[in-house]
Amino acid sequence: MTRVHDMGGRFGDGPVKSEAEGAPVFAEDWHARALAVTLACGALGQWNIDTSRHARERLSPKDYTRFSYYEKWISALADLLVEKGVLTRDDLQGKGAAGLHALAERALKAENVAAALAKGGPADREGGPAPLFTPGQAVRARIPADNALVDGGHTRLPQYAAGAQGYILRLHGTHVLPDSSAHGLGEAPEPLYAVRFHASSLWAHAEHPEDEVVLDLWQSYLEPL
Amino acid sequence: MPHDHSDHPHALLPPDPALRVKALETILTEKGLIDPAALEEIIDTYQNRIGPQNGARVVARAWSEPEFKAALLADADPVLADLGYYGRQGEHMVVVENTPQQHNMVVCTLCSCYPWPLLGIPPGWYKSDAYRARAVREPRKVLAEFGVTLPDGAAVRVWDSTAEVRYLVLPMRPGGTEGLSEDELAALVTRDSMIGTGLAKMPGELPS
Numbered sequence: 001m002t003r004v005h006d007m008g009g010r011f012g013d014g015p016v017k018s019e020a021e022g023a024p025v026f027a028e029d030w031h032a033r034a035l036a037v038t039l040a041c042g043a044l045g046q047w048n049i050d051t052s053r054h055a056r057e058r059l060s061p062k063d064y065t066r067f068s069y070y071e072k073w074i075s076a077l078a079d080l081l082v083e084k085g086v087l088t089r090d091d092l093q094g095k096g097a098a099g100l101h102a103l104a105e106r107a108l109k110a111e112n113v114a115a116a117l118a119k120g121g122p123a124d125r126e127g128g129p130a131p132l133f134t135p136g137q138a139v140r141a142r143i144p145a146d147n148a149l150v151d152g153g154h155t156r157l158p159q160y161a162a163g164a165q166g167y168i169l170r171l172h173g174t175h176v177l178p179d180s181s182a183h184g185l186g187e188a189p190e191p192l193y194a195v196r197f198h199a200s201s202l203w204a205h206a207e208h209p210e211d212e213v214v215l216d217l218w219q220s221y222l223e224p225l
Numbered sequence: 226m227p228h229d230h231s232d233h234p235h236a237l238l239p240p241d242p243a244l245r246v247k248a249l250e251t252i253l254t255e256k257g258l259i260d261p262a263a264l265e266e267i268i269d270t271y272q273n274r275i276g277p278q279n280g281a282r283v284v285a286r287a288w289s290e291p292e293f294k295a296a297l298l299a300d301a302d303p304v305l306a307d308l309g310y311y312g313r314q315g316e317h318m319v320v321v322e323n324t325p326q327q328h329n330m331v332v333c334t335l336c337s338c339y340p341w342p343l344l345g346i347p348p349g350w351y352k353s354d355a356y357r358a359r360a361v362r363e364p365r366k367v368l369a370e371f372g373v374t375l376p377d378g379a380a381v382r383v384w385d386s387t388a389e390v391r392y393l394v395l396p397m398r399p400g401g402t403e404g405l406s407e408d409e410l411a412a413l414v415t416r417d418s419m420i421g422t423g424l425a426k427m428p429g430e431l432p433s
Contacts, residue, residue: 005335005336006334006335007354007357007358008332008334008335008357008358008361008362008385009334009358009361009362010354010358011358013353013354013355013358013359014355015355015370016350016353016355016356016359016367016370016371017349017350017353017355018348018370018371018422019348019350021277021415021416021417023348025271025272025276025346026268026272026346028243029243030242030246030247032268032271032272033246033264034246035267035268035271036263036264036265036267036268037246037249037250037253037259037264039267039313040253040259040260040263040264040267041253041258041259049389053335053336059233060233063233067242068242069337069349069352070242070246071242071245074235074245075233075235075238075245076235077249078234078237078238078249079233079234081234081249082234083234086258087252087253087256089237091252092234092235092237092238092248092249092252093237094248094252096252098255099256100256100257101256101257101258103258104256104257104258107257107258107259107260107263108259108260108263109260109262109263110262110263110265110266112263113263113267113270114266114270116313117267117270117312117313118311118312118313119312119313120311120312120313120314120315120316121313121316122316122389123316123317123388123389124316124317156335156388157387158334158335158387160334160362172317172388172390173317175317175388175389176389178388192388194319194384194390196382202362203362207363207364207381208365208380208381210380210381211364211365211380211381211382211383212381212382212383213361213382213383213384213385214382214383214384214385215385215387216385216386216387216388216390217387217388218388
């Protein structure tokens with residue numbers, strides 16, 4: 001079973017409300033603060049990108065739906081800080097211990113921001129299993145679209161593609177497997193492929209017979225046909 | 226384990242989102258876990274320095290130099306790194322070319338993945354439920370809402386950014402732009418044209 005964030009193909013959301021190109025990057029000051037606090041906390045090194053995505057996905061469906069974008073970020077960040085033992089519930093209520101934190105020496109300094117953002121966090125790795133599939137090959141996406149390692153765990157296989165037939169478009173290399181990495185089970189790198197699906201194999205009422213959707217899918221998400 | 230909480234710790238913070246951010250920022254600052262000057266630096270970077278003007282320069286150069294375009298489409302990472310367009314949320318780039326036969330469009334149905342070093346922070350609509358839900362199922366209706374009409378016979382290919390690979394659309398070069406400089410061409414490249422929800426502007430077309 002999927003979680004509320006897995007919304008590709010969902011009905012009922014209404015029109016997309018586009019914005020002018022020159023609109024402010026951050027509509028509200030607190031949006032910018034939420035982004036900056038989240039990135040700065042990531043630099044403490046207590047979790048990875050898969051863990052932080054999963055923290056947002058684990059917001060209750062009610063919260064995920066009613067929260068705006070950066071509300072999800074800041075709320076999931078608070079949850080993650082407590083879950084990883086960086087902060088206590090007392091800290092969040094202003095009743096925690098005073099003084100510097102043991103991790104304070106790892107805090108991101110202003111002079112290191114540019115280098116940290118420029119460095120990024122590449123996900124490709126050496127080693128891992130050999131690629132099983134070649135471009136053009138027909139494959140089927142796993143069904144159900146659940147994390148195979150952890151019940152209710154993080155996965156990047158959207159439900160709308162589960163069980164559908166597609167074709168390998170290209171091999172991206174060997175990348176960290178989020179299903180493992182999000183849960184402290186190691187990076188478990190696997191070949192990652194771009195896989196193209198005919199829209200008509202995903203949707204009962206595809207808009208056009210020639211249209212396609214491409215997803216990036218790890219080898220263990222796929223089976224040969 | 227997934228650790229689903231019946232009582233999420235975030236509920237201990239003030240419910241108003243601006244106050245919630247402020248409260249968490251204050252707690253973290255008092256403990257020395259975040260540096261307010263670093264926050265200002267991060268905000269300044271994405272507010273003022275990194276944005277779609279970066280991607281527009283890449284597109285304009287690809288329109289101008291066939292060899293650059295070929296290298297960009299074949300393996301974008303070294304080409305973009307040479308230009309300094311590497312970094313967080315742009316570690317693994319793929320550039321996809323629009324043609325009269327194929328229109329490309331990018332979405333992240335699971336969250337909000339977006340090529341930050343080339344386009345900056347994504348606009349609100351890109352992160353909206355409506356775009357995430359509908360772009361994969363009815364891209365043509367979404368394009369119509371953006372005012373985009375495709376050439377007859379064009380197929381739509383939607384790229385759902387489900388991994389750490391980030392996609393940039395290389396829009397078609399508008400007609401009547403022969404002889405324009407790269408700077409003049411870059412001014413025609415809109416953010417939306419590089420996501421695939423827009424087309425490049427025609428010369429003389431007013432900004433949207």
